[in-house]
Amino acid sequence: MNAIVIRFPGSNCDQDAHLALREMGVPVDYVWHKDTSVAGADLIVLPGGFSYGDYLRCGAIARFSPVMQAVKEAAARGVLVLGICNGFQILCEAGLLPGALIRNRGLHFICEHRWLRVENVANPFLNEALTGQLLRIPIAHGEGSFTADSATLLELNRKGRVLLRYCDARGAAIDAANPNGSAENIAGICNPARNVFGLMPHPERASDPRLGSTDGRVIFESILATLGFRKAA
Amino acid sequence: MKAKVIVMPKRSVLDPQGVAVRDAIHHHGLPAARSVRVGKCIEIELDGAHTEAQLHEVCRDLLSNPVIEEYELSVE
Numbered sequence: 038m039n040a041i042v043i044r045f046p047g048s049n050c051d052q053d054a055h056l057a058l059r060e061m062g063v064p065v066d067y068v069w070h071k072d073t074s075v076a077g078a079d080l081i082v083l084p085g086g087f088s089y090g091d092y093l094r095c096g097a098i099a100r101f102s103p104v105m106q107a108v109k110e111a112a113a114r115g116v117l118v119l120g121i122c123n124g125f126q127i128l129c130e131a132g133l134l135p136g137a138l139i140r141n142r143g144l145h146f147i148c149e150h151r152w153l154r155v156e157n158v159a160n161p162f163l164n165e166a167l168t169g170q171l172l173r174i175p176i177a178h179g180e181g182s183f184t185a186d187s188a189t190l191l192e193l194n195r196k197g198r199v200l201l202r203y204c205d206a207r208g209a210a211i212d213a214a215n216p217n218g219s220a221e222n223i224a225g226i227c228n229p230a231r232n233v234f235g236l237m238p239h240p241e242r243a244s245d246p247r248l249g250s251t252d253g254r255v256i257f258e259s260i261l262a263t264l265g266f267r268k269a270a
Numbered sequence: 271m272k273a274k275v276i277v278m279p280k281r282s283v284l285d286p287q288g289v290a291v292r293d294a295i296h297h298h299g300l301p302a303a304r305s306v307r308v309g310k311c312i313e314i315e316l317d318g319a320h321t322e323a324q325l326h327e328v329c330r331d332l333l334s335n336p337v338i339e340e341y342e343l344s345v346e
Contacts, residue, residue, distance in 0.1 A: 094335055101332070130335065137337040139279075144286050184283060184338060218284060 038266040040065040040080040043108070045099045050085035050121065050241060057241040058082075061257055063266060070102040079264050080117045081108055083124030085177070085239060095138060095180045096126035105131055117161055117260060118233040122178055125225070125235030134228055134235045135193070136185030138178075142218025146179035150250060151216055153224050153238060154204040157197040160231040161263035165255050171208050172201075172252040174238040176216060176224075181237040183219040183226075193226055201225035201236055271316040273325055276342045277334045278309035309339075 040058050044051050044067050051067065058065040058080075068075060070088075075081055088099035099105070105127075112118050112133055120128040128134045141147060155163055155170040166172075185193070193199050201224040205214040210222040217237075225236030240253025261267075279285045285307050292306035312333055314325075325343055334341040 093333065097332065097335065129337075135337075137335055139283065139338055140286050142284065142286055144290055182284070186282075186337075218286070 038063060038079045038261070038264045039077050040082065041068045041075060041078040042066075042082045042084055043068050043070060043104055044084075045070045045086065045088035045102060045127075047088045047090055048084050048086035048123070050123075050239065053239070053241040054082045054084045054121065057244040057253070057257060060244065061254075061261060063261065068104060070099065070104045073103050073107055075104065075107045075111050075116075078111065078116060080119065080260055081111060083108075083118070083120040083127050084241075085122030085124060088123055088127065091180070094130065095123060096128075096130040099123075099127045100130040109133065112228070112233050115230065115232050117263070119162065119256075119260070120233070120235040121239055121241065122176075122181070122237055125237055126180065128233060128235045133233050134226055135189045136183055136220075136226070138180050138237070139182045139184050140180050141178070141182050141216070144179075146177075147181075147216050148175065148177040149216075150175045150243075151238065152204050152206055152208075152214065153201045154208050154210060156199050156202055159197065160200060160227055160234070161260060162227070162234045162256055163200055163259050165259040165262050169208060170255075171204065171206075172243075172255065173250045174240055174243040174253050175250075176238045177242075178217070178237055181219065182217040183223045183237070185220060190220055193223075194221075196229065198227050198229070198231075199223055199225075200227055200234060201238070272346045273314040273316060274344050274346070275312040275314065275329055275333050276309060277312065277339050278341075279307060280338055280340055283338045
């Protein structure tokens with residue numbers, strides 16, 4: 038298994054994602070946004086940050102980076118693509134995921150641990166988790182309010198493509214537990230083929246006990262299980 | 271030639287920035303402000319051959335996101 042972390046100008050969670058994968062024994066490389074090939078990668082991570090300073094809209098300019106054409110082609114071939122935070126925004130702008138992420142309901146940039154409920158495990162990103170499992174993972178964004186038209190929301194729900202929702206400590210996805218005004222408390226979704234996953238929370242920041250939570254590891258563990266990766270002894 | 275593009279959030283999309291600005295206008299002494307929406311204006315100076323279709327393509331693909339925004343293009 039080979040993983041790559043794409044670096045855009047303004048990415049700032051690239052090293053965190055790289056470290057989380059490396060700590061699990063996964064061979065991982067950085068790929069610069071001007072590169073045009075992602076050959077050999079089984080997992081492509083679009084990390085968090087502020088690509089191109091969030092100019093115009095979050096992810097709007099990164100989407101036209103040379104590497105994104107290769108990412109699109111790899112996604113079409115079934116390669117796993119994980120977009121975290123700004124990576125999620127880029128995937129939506131690129132049309133690899135539906136909907137858009139807009140300014141938080143309360144206008145504040147929010148950086149704190151939140152509870153998430155696992156909605157669906159029949160996918161490469163959460164197959165080591167249990168449906169209904171609660172994960173405590175930090176968010177850190179100013180534009181994370183997921184929005185989509187009602188037909189898109191219906192389709193996401195019907196096809197089990199909502200993978201994570203914000204919830205309270207008991208697992209109730211109520212409005213009071215919705216940090217940013219996301220439609221139906223949606224925190225993460227996947228594409229129809231289930232190989233492209235975007236989420237606003239940061240699993241890489243919840244992968245080490247020193248960071249206060251290891252709940253994010255289940256996402257990386259699921260990916261490793263999907264790809265049949267075993268850490269060398 | 272100059273093209274001007276106005277990008278506005280769709281009516282159906284929540285605009286928290288507009289709400290905050292409306293509240294600030296109220297505090298400023300203008301309670302008549304019923305609704306405020308904040309968009310952006312982009313000016314493009316053009317030099318050389320181009321078509322209006324190309325400009326619309328840029329508006330649609332880059333300058334606005336049709337999921338959440340509408341645009342208006344005018345060329346002077």
